[in-house]
Amino acid sequence: MPDSGPLQVILENLPRFLKEFLLWCVWIGSYQDRQGKFPVSPISGTLIGVDRAYQWYPYKDAVEAYGRGVGVGLGVLLRAEDHVVGIDLDDAIGEDGAVATWAATIVSAIPTYWELSPSGRGLRGFVRGTLPPNCPKKKAALAGGRIEVYCEGRFLTVTGHRLEGSTPDVQDCPVGLQSLVSLMGMRHDSSPTPNLPFAD
Numbered sequence: 001m002p003d004s005g006p007l008q009v010i011l012e013n014l015p016r017f018l019k020e021f022l023l024w025c026v027w028i029g030s031y032q033d034r035q036g037k038f039p040v041s042p043i044s045g046t047l048i049g050v051d052r053a054y055q056w057y058p059y060k061d062a063v064e065a066y067g068r069g070v071g072v073g074l075g076v077l078l079r080a081e082d083h084v085v086g087i088d089l090d091d092a093i094g095e096d097g098a099v100a101t102w103a104a105t106i107v108s109a110i111p112t113y114w115e116l117s118p119s120g121r122g123l124r125g126f127v128r129g130t131l132p133p134n135c136p137k138k139k140a141a142l143a144g145g146r147i148e149v150y151c152e153g154r155f156l157t158v159t160g161h162r163l164e165g166s167t168p169d170v171q172d173c174p175v176g177l178q179s180l181v182s183l184m185g186m187r188h189d190s191s192p193t194p195n196l197p198f199a200d
Contacts, residue, residue, distance in 0.1 A: 005029075005072060006029065006072050006073050006118035006119070006157075006159075007073075007116060007118050007119075007120055007159045007161055008159075009066065009073055009074050009158065009159055009160050010159065010160030010161055010162075011063060011160060012160070013115075013160035013161070013162045013168070014059075014074075014158060014160045015113045015126065015168065015169045015170050016169050017084075017126075017128075017169050017170040018059075018076055018084075018126065018158065018170065019059040020059075021082060021084075022059075022076040022077060022078075022082055022084065023053060023056035023057065023058070023076065023077040023079070024042070024056060024057055024058065024059050024061070024062035024063075024074060024075065024076055024077070025039040025040060025041065025042060025048060025056055025057070025062060025071075025074070025075045025076075025077065025155060026039075026040050026041075026042050026062055026065050026066050026070050026071025026072075026073065026074060026075070027039050027040060027071050027072065027073050027074070027075045027155075027157060028040050028071050028072060029072055031047065037075070037118075037155075037157055039056075039075055039077075039155045040070070040071050041055055041056075041057070042057050042061045042062045042064065042065030042066070042070060042071075043057060043061060043065070045065075045070055050077060050078075050153050050154055050155050051153065053077060053079060056077050062074055072118075073118055073157050073158075073159065074157070074158050075155045075156060075157045075158060076155065076156055076158060077154075077155050078150050078151055078152055078153070078154045078155065078156060079152055080130065080151060080152040083128055083129060083130055083151075084126055084127070084128060084129075084151065084170065085126070085127050085128075085129050085130065085131060085149060085150070085151045085177060086124065086125070086126055086149070086150045086151070086154065086156045087106075087110070087124065087125040087126070087127065087147070087148070087149050087180070088117070088122060088123075088124055088146075088147070088148035088149075088150075088156070089103045089106060089107075089122055089123040089124070089125075089141070089145060089146075089147060090117075090121075090122045090145055090146040090147075090148070091121055091122060091144055091145040091146065092121070092122050092123040092145055093116070093120065093121050093122065093123065099123070099163075100143055100145060101143070102141045102143055102145060103123055103141070103145060106147070106180065107123065107125070107163065107166065109173075109176040109179060109180070110125060110127055110173045110176035110177060110180065111166070111167060111171060111173060111176070112125055112126060112127040112128075112166065112167055112170055112171040112173050113125065113126050113162065113166055113167055113168065113169055113170050113171070114162070114163040114166040115158065115159050115160060115161050115162050115163055115166075116159055116161040116163065117157065117159065118157050118159055120161075123163060124156060124157075124158070124159075125166075126156075126170045127170060127171060127172070127173050127176075127177055128170055128171065128172045128173075129151075129172065129173070129174060129177045130151050131149060131150075131151045131181060132181060134185075135149065135181050135184055135185065136184045136185060137149060137150060137184075139183070139184050147180075147183075147184065149180065149181075149184060
């Protein structure tokens with residue numbers, strides 16, 4: 001994360017779809033001497049679980065808590081019934097602020113809402129859809145980055161630091177999403193197939 005802590009959330013940039021249809025939390029960066037991202041209830045201020053949707057709240061409650069200084073950021077819960085896939089591109093932003101080539105090709109192939117991660121070094125995208133049960137959730141990318149995809153049992157932070165050129169709201173991108181699923185399932189020693197829109 002930046003030396004000053006995680007990026008401050010730009011509320012006006014957050015996608016309408018996420019605000020209206022997903023459950024929200026605030027998050028903290030440490031818990032009992034452990035560092036990470038831990039979801040916290042905007043009402044009670046206590047830790048909550050990704051397997052207990054009843055502990056999560058609408059957007060307005062999370063925003064009010066964040067405004068009172070509860071937590072260091074906002075997050076959303078991914079559930080299968082919401083049909084939203086979250087995509088993490090770790091180490092996608094270089095020291096010069098430029099998007100890495102491997103990440104830029106994925107962003108280009110999935111034209112939806114993309115934003116900077118709280119550290120400012122990664123990218124996160126949200127796309128309407130779902131993942132097959134056998135889809136690997138993590139994969140090493142070229143040039144030292146990593147790709148992660150989730151559609152349930154996970155919470156993802158949001159920052160509102162929308163990537164320039166990306167759409168302001170969450171989109172349907174079935175072709176790009178299917179290509180990403182195919183890429184996630186490829187062996188590390190496999191050559192990308194020609195029909196992948198973001199293959200080198």
